[in-house]
Each structure stands twice: as C-alpha cells, then as structure tokens.
Amino acid sequence: MTYIPKPKLHHPDLPKNKLGFTHRDYEGSVSTLCAGCGHDSISAAIIQACFELDLPPHRIAKMSGIGCSSKTPDYFLGNSHGFNSVHGRMPSVLTGANLANKDLIYLGVSGDGDSASIGFGQFAHSIRRGVNMVYIVENNGVYGLTKGQFSATSDKGSKSKYGALNSDSAIDMVAMALQLGATYVARGFSGDKEQLVPLIKAAINHHGAAFIDCLSPCVAFNNHIGSTKSFDYVREHNESVNKLDMMVDHDPIVADYAPGTMELVTQHDGSVLRLRKLAPHYDPNDRIAAMSYLGERAAQGEIVTGLLYVDPQGEDLHDYCNTIDKPLNELGTADLVPGQAALDKLNEDLR
Amino acid sequence: MEPTNIAAPEYFHKVVDCQWACPAHTPVPEYIRLIAAGRYTDAYMVNWKSNVFPGILGRTCDRPCEPACRRGRVEKEPVAICRLKRVAADNKQDIHNRLPVIPAQKNGKKIALIGAGPASLTVARDLAPLGYEIVMFDGDPKPGGMMRSQIPRFRLPEAVTDEECGYILDMGIETRFGTRINSLKQLLSEGFDAIFVGSGAPRGRELELPGRKEAGANIHIGIDWLSSVSFGHIDKIGKRVIVLGGGNTAMDCCRTSRRLGGESVKVIVRSGFEEMKASPWEKDDAMHEDIPILNMLVPTEFLHKNGKLTGVSFEKVKAVYDAKGKRSLVPTGEPNEIHECDDVLVAVGQENAFPWIERDIGMQFDRWDMPVVDETTFQSTIPTVFFGGDAAFGPKNIIWAVAHGQQAAISIDMFCQGEDVKKRPPPDVAIISQKMGIHEWSYDNDISNDLRYRVPHQEKALALADVRLEVELGFDKKIGYAEAERCLNCDVQTVFAPNLCIECDACVDICPMDCITFTPNAPEDELRLELKAPAKNRTQDIYVSSELKTGRIMAKDEDVCLHCGLCAERCPTGAWDMQKFLLDLTLAGPACHSK
Ligand SMILES: Cc1cc2nc3c(=O)[nH]c(=O)nc-3n(C[C@H](O)[C@H](O)[C@H](O)COP(=O)(O)OP(=O)(O)OC[C@H]3O[C@@H](n4cnc5c(N)ncnc54)[C@H](O)[C@@H]3O)c2cc1C
Ligand SMILES: Cc1ncc(C[n+]2csc(CCOP(=O)(O)OP(=O)(O)O)c2C)c(N)n1
Ligand code: SF4
Ligand code: SF4
Ligand code: SF4
Ligand SMILES: [Mg+2]
Numbered sequence: 025m026t027y028i029p030k031p032k033l034h035h036p037d038l039p040k041n042k043l044g045f046t047h048r049d050y051e052g053s054v055s056t057l058c059a060g061c062g063h064d065s066i067s068a069a070i071i072q073a074c075f076e077l078d079l080p081p082h083r084i085a086k087m088s089g090i091g092c093s094s095k096t097p098d099y100f101l102g103n104s105h106g107f108n109s110v111h112g113r114m115p116s117v118l119t120g121a122n123l124a125n126k127d128l129i130y131l132g133v134s135g136d137g138d139s140a141s142i143g144f145g146q147f148a149h150s151i152r153r154g155v156n157m158v159y160i161v162e163n164n165g166v167y168g169l170t171k172g173q174f175s176a177t178s179d180k181g182s183k184s185k186y187g188a189l190n191s192d193s194a195i196d197m198v199a200m201a202l203q204l205g206a207t208y209v210a211r212g213f214s215g216d217k218e219q220l221v222p223l224i225k226a227a228i229n230h231h232g233a234a235f236i237d238c239l240s241p242c243v244a245f246n247n248h249i250g251s252t253k254s255f256d257y258v259r260e261h262n263e264s265v266n267k268l269d270m271m272v273d274h275d276p277i278v279a280d281y282a283p284g285t286m287e288l289v290t291q292h293d294g295s296v297l298r299l300r301k302l303a304p305h306y307d308p309n310d311r312i313a314a315m316s317y318l319g320e321r322a323a324q325g326e327i328v329t330g331l332l333y334v335d336p337q338g339e340d341l342h343d344y345c346n347t348i349d350k351p352l353n354e355l356g357t358a359d360l361v362p363g364q365a366a367l368d369k370l371n372e373d374l375r
Numbered sequence: 376m377e378p379t380n381i382a383a384p385e386y387f388h389k390v391v392d393c394q395w396a397c398p399a400h401t402p403v404p405e406y407i408r409l410i411a412a413g414r415y416t417d418a419y420m421v422n423w424k425s426n427v428f429p430g431i432l433g434r435t436c437d438r439p440c441e442p443a444c445r446r447g448r449v450e451k452e453p454v455a456i457c458r459l460k461r462v463a464a465d466n467k468q469d470i471h472n473r474l475p476v477i478p479a480q481k482n483g484k485k486i487a488l489i490g491a492g493p494a495s496l497t498v499a500r501d502l503a504p505l506g507y508e509i510v511m512f513d514g515d516p517k518p519g520g521m522m523r524s525q526i527p528r529f530r531l532p533e534a535v536t537d538e539e540c541g542y543i544l545d546m547g548i549e550t551r552f553g554t555r556i557n558s559l560k561q562l563l564s565e566g567f568d569a570i571f572v573g574s575g576a577p578r579g580r581e582l583e584l585p586g587r588k589e590a591g592a593n594i595h596i597g598i599d600w601l602s603s604v605s606f607g608h609i610d611k612i613g614k615r616v617i618v619l620g621g622g623n624t625a626m627d628c629c630r631t632s633r634r635l636g637g638e639s640v641k642v643i644v645r646s647g648f649e650e651m652k653a654s655p656w657e658k659d660d661a662m663h664e665d666i667p668i669l670n671m672l673v674p675t676e677f678l679h680k681n682g683k684l685t686g687v688s689f690e691k692v693k694a695v696y697d698a699k700g701k702r703s704l705v706p707t708g709e710p711n712e713i714h715e716c717d718d719v720l721v722a723v724g725q726e727n728a729f730p731w732i733e734r735d736i737g738m739q740f741d742r743w744d745m746p747v748v749d750e751t752t753f754q755s756t757i758p759t760v761f762f763g764g765d766a767a768f769g770p771k772n773i774i775w776a777v778a779h780g781q782q783a784a785i786s787i788d789m790f791c792q793g794e795d796v797k798k799r800p801p802p803d804v805a806i807i808s809q810k811m812g813i814h815e816w817s818y819d820n821d822i823s824n825d826l827r828y829r830v831p832h833q834e835k836a837l838a839l840a841d842v843r844l845e846v847e848l849g850f851d852k853k854i855g856y857a858e859a860e861r862c863l864n865c866d867v868q869t870v871f872a873p874n875l876c877i878e879c880d881a882c883v884d885i886c887p888m889d890c891i892t893f894t895p896n897a898p899e900d901e902l903r904l905e906l907k908a909p910a911k912n913r914t915q916d917i918y919v920s921s922e923l924k925t926g927r928i929m930a931k932d933e934d935v936c937l938h939c940g941l942c943a944e945r946c947p948t949g950a951w952d953m954q955k956f957l958l959d960l961t962l963a964g965p966a967c968h969s970k
Contacts, residue, residue, distance in 0.1 A: 028822075028941070032824055033450060033887060033937060034887060064881060255877050
C-alpha cells in the first residue's frame with residue numbers, strides 16, 4: 025500500500041495506441057493491497073491488454089465480489105464502468121448487466137474464495153450459461169482479505185503460514201470451467217506477464233464465456249515454504265503448454281517454425297490466435313483430452329499454464345436466448361410497451 | 376552488461392545531474408530541501424562551502440546545472456536551481472558565527488594572489504583558515520573583479536558583492552588594492568611560498584573595419600564601457616545604439632544602454648539567433664526591454680560624416696550546409712543594409728593578456744601565447760606559480776573561477792606541505808537510507824506537478840530609469856517553497872539488493888516512469904531497446920543487477936527516474952531502498968595531506 029498518489033508524469037517516449045492513449049491512461053487509483061501482491065501484477069496485465077487492444081475505456085464494465093482480488097477493479101481502468109457486488113455474487117450481477125447491455129465488454133474479477141467457496145454456484149451457472157465475459161480468478165489459495173485462511177483451491181497437504189496442514193481436497197477451477205462448458209479456458213501466473221497479457225487479450229476478443237485462472241501469490245499469507253501458491257513453488261512447477269501471440273489482423277505468415285509446432289486459431293470476431301506449442305502433443309481444441317492431461321499433470325504436482333482450451337466458434341447467452349441485436353437497455357417505450365393490439369395478438373397466438 | 380558498481384562514487388554522483396554538471400559540484404538537492412524546510416541559513420552555508428558566492432551566483436550564475444536538470448527531461452523546464460540559491464541568500468540570518476575561525480598562529484607560509492576576482496577570493500577563503508598568510512593584489516580599488524566591474528548593477532547590486540567579498544577579506548587577508556602587478560619576475564623575488572594568478576581575461580576584442588578610427592569617438596569596446604559605467608565614469612549614451620556581438624556582454628551592453636538614454640537600441644549578430652552565445656534568459660530579458668535582435672548581418676564598415684559616426688553597413692548572409700552538414704555563412708548577394716546610429720558598442724569577444732609576465736623567467740607559453748597550465752593541478756611550468764579563473768584557460772564564468780580556485784588552493788596547500796600535487800584527494804561521500812517507516816521517508820517523495828515559476832521583475836518603466844535598480848525581485852518565501860518542491864531529489868538514490876528480490880514485479884508495475892525492467896541480460900545496445908520504455912538517452916546510465924533467481928537481471932534506466940520511492944514502497948522484501956548520496960568535494964586542508 026502506498027500513501028502518495030502515483031505521479032502524473034510519465035516517460036516522454038511512451039508509445040500511444042490507436043486512440044492516442046498511453047498505457048498510463050488505463051490506470052486506476054493507487055492500489056491499497058500489500059506491497060508485492062500478485063493481484064497488482066494482474067491489474068497491470070489487464071491495463072496492458074486493454075491498451076494494446078486499443079479499447080475505449082468507457083466500453084468496459086468491471087464487476088467484482090469481495091476480497092483483495094475483488095478490490096482490484098478500483099486499481100485499473102479508472103474511466104470504465106464498475107460494480108463491486110456482495111461476496112460471491114459477481115457472476116449474477118454480471119449476467120444481469122450483460123443481458124441488459126450486450127455491447128459492453130465484461131470483465132469479471134474474482135478470487136478463489138469469492139468464486140470457489142461462497143460464489144461457487146454463481147460461478148458455475150454463469151459459465152454454463154455462456155455469458156459473454158472474461159472471468160478472471162486471482163487465485164492465491166487463501167482468503168487474503170480476512171488474513172489468510174485456506175481457501176477451497178488450496179492443495180491438500182499444503183501448509184499455512186502458521187504451520188497448519190490443509191486436510192480438504194482442492195477445487196481445480198480450470199477443471200470446473202472445462203467441465204461446465206467454458207469456450208475459452210486458460211491458466212496464467214501473475215509473475216509472468218509475457219504469458220498473461222496475450223491470454224487476457226485473446227479472452228477479451230473471445231465470444232462466449234472465457235475463464236482465466238491466474239495464480240497470484242499472496243505475499244502476506246501464502247508465500248512461504250510449504251505453500252503451493254508461492255512465487256518459488258509456482259515458478260518451479262509451472263509447465264507452460266504453449267505460448268500465445270494474438271494478432272488482430274489476419275496474418276498467415278508462420279515462418280521459421282517446424283511443422284506441427286505452430287497453430288493458428290481464428291476466433292469468432294476475426295482475430296487470429298497464434299499458438300506456439302511448447303508441449304508438442306497438447307491440443308487446445310480437444311476439451312476431453314485437455315481435461316485428462318490436466319488431471320494427470322496435477323496429480324504429479326505440476327501446474328499446467330497457457331491457453332488450455334478454446335472453441336473459436338463459441339456461442340453466448342444472447343445467442344441461446346435469441347435476443348435482438350440492439351442492446352435491451354436501448355429499447356424505447358414504443359418497443360417495450362407495444363400496446364393493446366400487440367398484446368391481444370400475442371394472447372390470440374397462445375390460445 | 377556487467378553489474379553496475381554502485382560503490383564507485385562517480386556512479387551515483389552522475390545520477391545527481393545538477394551536482395555533476397556544477398563545476399564546483401554543489402550538492403544542489405541538499406540545499407533545495409533545506410530551503411523547502413525554511414532553513415535558509417543552513418541552505419546558504421551548504422552553498423557557501425561549495426561555491427563561495429551564493430548571493431552573487433543566485434543572481435548571475437551561468438547555471439550549467441539547469442540544462443542538465445532531470446526535471447527538464449520529465450516535463451517542460453528544469454528546476455530554477457539558480458534563483459533558489461538567491462532565496463537562501465535573501466532570507467538567511469547573520470552567518471558570521473558559522474564562518475571558519477582564522478588561526479592567530481600562522482603556519483609560516485605566505486601566498487600572493489594577483490587579482491581580487493572570484494578565483495583569487497576563493498583561494499583566499501580556502502587557505503586563510505589553514506593559517507596561510509595571504510596578500511591579495513588588484514589594480515582596482517575594490518575586490519570582486521569583473522563581478523564588480525563588468526556585471527551591471529541592475530543584475531547584481533553592489534551591496535551583495537560587498538557582503539560576500541567581505542566575508543573573505545575579514546579572514547585577515549592583507550589587501551593591496553590599487554596596486555597593479557607589472558612584473559611577475561619582481562614578485563617572484565619577494566619571497567612568497569606560492570603565487571596565484573587570478574588576473575582574468577581583461578581585454579575586449581577589437582573590430583578593425585573601415586571607419587573605425589574616423590568614427591572612433593562613438594565606438595566603444597563593450598567591456599571597457601561597462602566598467603566605466605560601473606565605476607560611474609559614464610552615465611549617458613546616444614539615442615540610437617547598435618551593439619555588435621551575441622554573447623552575454625552584448626546583452627549587458629544593450630540593456631545598460633537602454634538605461635542611459637538609448638531609445639532605439641539594437642543588437643546585431645553575424646550568425647543566427649539560435650547560435651548566439653548569450654544564455655536564452657538573457658536574450659529574453661533584452662527583448663523584454665524592447666531591444667530587437669537582428670541576425671545574419673555581418674558588419675562591413677563604420678559610416679561617418681564630418682568625423683562623426685552615422686551608422687554601420689552590414690552585408691546580408693545566409694547559412695548553407697555542405698554534404699557533411701557543416702554550416703557556412705555566405706553572402707545573399709542583396710545590397711548592404713545600413714543601420715543608422717549615434718553609438719556602437721563592440722562586444723565581439725574577450726582575450727587574455729599577460730604583458731606583465733616576462734617571457735624569460737622560465738614560464739612556458741603555448742602557441743596562442745597562453746601560459747601552459749596543468750588542467751587538474753592548475754600549476755604552471757614554474758612550480759610556485761598557479762593559475763585559475765579566466766586567466767587559466769580563457770574567459771569562462773564565475774562558477775568556473777570558483778572551481779578553479781578550489782583546486783588551485785588544494786594544489787598550493789599540498790605544494791607548501793611537501794605533498795605531490797598530482798595526487799588529488801577523493802571526494803567525501805556518504806550514503807544513508809532515508810527509510811523511516813513503511814511509507815515514510817526523511818525526504819518529501821510526493822512529486823509536485825507545478826510548472827517552473829517565473830521570477831517577478833521590477834516594473835519596466837522604473838527599471839529602465841535607473842541603471843542601479845535591480846531588475847529581478849527574486850522569489851518570495853512562498854514561491855521559493857513551491858519551486859523547491861519541484862526538485863526531484865535526485866541524490867536520493869534507488870539502491871537495489873538482488874539477493875532480496877523475489878521478482879514479484881511490484882516495482883515494475885508501480886513505477887510511473889517505466890524505469891524498471893526484469894529481462895535476460897544482453898549487451899548494452901540491445902538491452903537499452905528491450906527495456907519497458909526504450910532508453911535512448913545514452914548520456915544516462917543503465918543500472919544493472921547481478922543475475923537473479925530466474926536467470927534474469929534487473930535493469931533500471933536512470934534517465935527519467937523521479938526518485939519518488941514508489942518502487943521501494945511497493946517492494947515486499949526491501950530489495951529497493953532509497954538512500955541519500957551526499958558527495959562533498961574535498962577542499963584544501965588536512966584531508967588532502969597524506970601525513
Ligand atoms: C560584461 C560581462 C558580464 C558577465 N556576466 C557574467 C555573469 O552574469 N555570470 C557569470 O558567471 N560570469 C559573468 N561574466 C564572466 C565573469 O565575470 C568572469 O568569468 C569572472 O569574473 C572571472 O573571474 P576571475 O577571478 O578569473 O577574474 P576577474 O573577475 O576578471 O578578476 C580579475 C581581477 O584581476 C585584476 N588584475 C588583472 N591583472 C592584474 C594585475 N596585473 N595586477 C593586479 N590586478 C590585476 C583585475 O583588476 C580584476 O579585478 C561576465 C563577464 C563580462 C565581461
Ligand atoms: C457474505 C460474506 N461472507 C464472508 C465475508 C468475509 N470475507 C471477506 S473476503 C473473504 C474471502 C476472500 O477470499 P478471496 O476471494 O480468495 O480473495 P483474496 O482476498 O484472497 O484475494 C471472506 C470470506 C464477507 N465479506 N461477506
Ligand atoms: S530535479 Fe532536483 S536533484 Fe534532480 S537534477 Fe533537478 S535540481 Fe537536481
Ligand atoms: S523512484 Fe522508483 S518508482 Fe519512482 S520513478 Fe524511480 S524507479 Fe520508478
Ligand atoms: S518489488 Fe522488490 S521483490 Fe518485487 S520485483 Fe521489485 S525489487 Fe524484486
Ligand atoms: Mg484468495
């Protein structure tokens with residue numbers, strides 16, 4: 025936590041994006057989290073991703089629940105919309121907002137406590153309904169805000185800062201998201217922005233429910249020996265299956281790569297994902313294979329990261345509900361109250 | 376890149392851009408913080424120790440520190456370092472009890488100083504407290520050299536010169552003012568243990584053009600004319616004046632003319648406006664006093680009628696660049712431009728002159744007829760004779776004269792104590808953590824967004840009516856505080872401990888200037904381009920750590936760091952710390968002696 029506001033001055037040679045903004049224009053107010061918190065790095069990655077995608081900040085809505093992680097939307101995109109809901113209720117608030125105005129980009133920001141405990145049901149249903157959103161869980165294995173109790177993603181057998189052993193089984197949020205039908209699933213690490221920023225960018229461009237589980241060490245309560253969510257542990261056990269570049273324009277050039285080591289995925293909106301395979305046999309288009317591979321590696325104590333699954337032609341809640349193109353919040357009284365004649369006709373049809 | 380050796384004093388010294396650029400290495404941010412704290416007397420004494428004439432320099436310094444100031448690279452303009460010095464001088468209390476005590480018991484060594492300008496005065500200040508007996512000669516009746524004789528009173532009131540020369544003369548200096556030295560040979564035979572030549576560069580360059588002799592009564596050499604004004608021998612000039620030359624002397628000539636009856640005063644220079652030697656602020660001040668600066672005009676002839684000057688004829692030129700980008704001025708071919716006038720002031724340069732140094736006493740002169748002087752020791756080829764100030768390497772300015780004086784004093788002291796003058800004493804350095812609490816530092820790390828404040832000026836009509844009325848009024852305490860707060864405290868260094876870093880990226884994320892990058896090591900040229908923001912300013916160093924746990928290194932571009940300490944506040948492990956680096960130049964005295 026810092027008391028002075030971040031100075032307004034910036035590097036004279038900062039690049040500007042197509043809107044004429046620098047990355048500093050995507051910042052929020054200064055973070056109040058502990059110094060070194062992984063969550064702050066994720067905020068920085070979101071800032072970088074939105075900057076690189078040339079997104080107009082006022083077209084983004086940030087939604088969150090309760091927790092250190094859920095506080096972070098205050099610390100990025102200071103000119104975007106935001107809603108800080110009660111604990112675990114972000115998914116339903118986001119779903120409602122999305123139904124009302126499908127034109128905004130929805131960023132759901134949550135924690136492992138917020139999403140894997142109190143909000144587990146909400147998380148599950150927003151994913152299985154295919155809400156068009158980016159759902160990021162900033163996963164530190166503890167309830168950071170309430171001083172470090174084990175959360176539901178904490179591995180069985182891992183040790184708390186004060187020596188207690190966790191006896192409960194862990195929930196793997198990536199496995200859950202795959203199971204529940206998310207059409208974009210990734211895992212990242214706050215300490216590796218080179219990997220994380222493209223994952224966030226591709227998730228934003230994805231049509232459908234995009235889920236990112238991001239390991240994010242809690243420096244205050246879960247960065248000790250015996251933790252499986254510490255900087256050192258994650259670095260030692262990080263098995264990245266691929267390296268993602270996102271190209272917004274079509275660019276068929278795949279020079280210099282041996283056959284089978286590069287894969288191009290064209291998403292619904294035309295954006296092209298270029299995946300450089302690090303684990304040669306890993307296929308991010310095969311949901312079932314992904315689930316079994318992840319399970320195998322997890323049993324070995326490895327943490328698989330990268331773009332784990334993508335269905336480029338994903339569909340969303342609005343597709344399923346067959347809503348009109350125009351966002352519902354833009355409909356005027358004439359559309360919403362069509363009058364007695366229309367009602368009569370409808371009633372007639374139902375007889 | 377190799378890991379940076381932060382133990383070498385030059386490394387952090389260079390980060391303090393202003394102090395590095397200051398010839399006397401004044402610890403600028405240290406005194407600026409004292410001003411902000413209202414400790415004007417302390418701020419004055421920090422300056423007095425480093426540059427001897429804070430009140431004078433706070434009004435007149437050439438301020439090489441300001442173009443170097445980091446603030447000028449992160450926003451529009453540098454900190455008004457020079458004018459803050461004046462705030463300290465204007466608001467200080469009596470300093471007599473803080474001045475060095477002069478020993479009653481002398482050390483038996485007697486030193487002659489030729490000239491009473493800033494160079495000699497500095498030597499006197501540094502040597503008198505050590506017990507040296509000092510005899511100071513000057514042809515003029517009062518001390519100060521060109522600070523008194525040349526710099527117009529409306530820029531530097533005489534009282535300030537009197538005060539600051541007084542502190543030194545009161546150290547028991549024996550003065551022989553009104554005594555010009557006409558023979559060095561003679562002086563060498565008078566038994567001094569060492570002689571310091573601080574006689575300046577007293578001769579104004581001539582402009583030999585047709586008509587020079589015939590119209591001579593109304594053509595004046597700038598520096599001679601200015602001293603005549605300073606000493607009250609001249610108090611008026613014609614209504615139409617042309618000043619030839621584009622340096623600071625020209626600016627003083629034209630502004631003085633405006634105050635002595637010149638109504639239409641023009642400065643005319645041969646090259647372009649941008650290439651003029653005068654400092655930008657002096658040009659601004661001149662133009663503010665309704666003095667046009669005309670450029671690309673080469674004077675060819677002084678016009679006269681019946682033995683009286685009527686004007687100057689100028690050939691029009693333009694700049695052309697050859698393939699190598701070298702510029703030359705060539706005539707445009709247009710007819711000459713005639714500017715009518717009543718008086719001309721010639722300010723086209725200044726030269727050294729040593730007619731009083733015999734050429735048969737063993738002193739070596741170079742091919743420009745300048746004495747051969749060692750650039751670090753200031754010793755001439757006669758071991759007992761030292762030079763400094765404008766006399767050493769040609770005309771410079773006051774702060775260089777002071778810096779020379781300090782080094783010459785060290786040499787004289789070492790020489791008189793039987794030491795090798797080539798073994799220069801290292802500077803005194805200290806580095807101290809500024810951490811007081813989790814978010815508390817013993818300096819104000821909050822960065823001010825204020826733009827540079829303008830120094831208030833005397834009302835123009837009043838200023839132009841009196842050649843002795845000071846134009847600049849100086850900052851008051853309130854603006855002085857606000858301007859002081861613009862300083863970035865570049866001496867509070869970011870110090871990195873690689874063994875503590877867990878590579879969490881917190882410092883990278885918070886840094887407002889994108890200074891910090893964790894990256895694989897590479898040769899400097901590549902590394903500079905791979906940083907979060909490209910490090911294009913090659914004059915500023917990259918601070919590189921040893922290898923970290925992930926095999927990467929920490930690389931910090933010093934160029935635009937605000938010294939805001941946010942990296943250190945955000946670091947969970949204390950791998951960054953903010954540490955004040957204080958460098959004090961060692962002056963003459965026991966610290967220079969090996970025994
Ligand atoms: C018009 C003008 C304006 C200037 N404005 C500025 C300014 O704003 N800021 C700045 O920093 N610098 C300025 N300068 C330059 C500055 O004044 C000099 O660089 C500085 O004074 C040099 O100091 P010094 O000690 O070497 O010699 P000087 O100041 O020149 O002093 C030399 C002294 O030696 C005496 N002397 C010379 N020969 C003998 C002898 N044989 N016997 C006895 N005495 C002798 C002279 O009478 C003189 O008093 C200006 C110069 C001029 C001409
Ligand atoms: C309804 C409700 N129950 C419990 C709490 C207490 N509480 C606040 S934050 C939190 C856990 C947050 O954990 P997580 O989502 O992992 O966030 P972190 O702080 O670790 O980022 C809990 C249980 C609450 N605020 N509201
Ligand atoms: S900001 Fe302050 S410390 Fe830094 S160079 Fe300028 S005056 Fe010196
Ligand atoms: S002090 Fe630290 S945070 Fe502040 S600008 Fe410098 S490197 Fe960046
Ligand atoms: S904040 Fe500290 S521990 Fe984290 S990367 Fe920076 S120096 Fe290393
Ligand atoms: Mg948590």
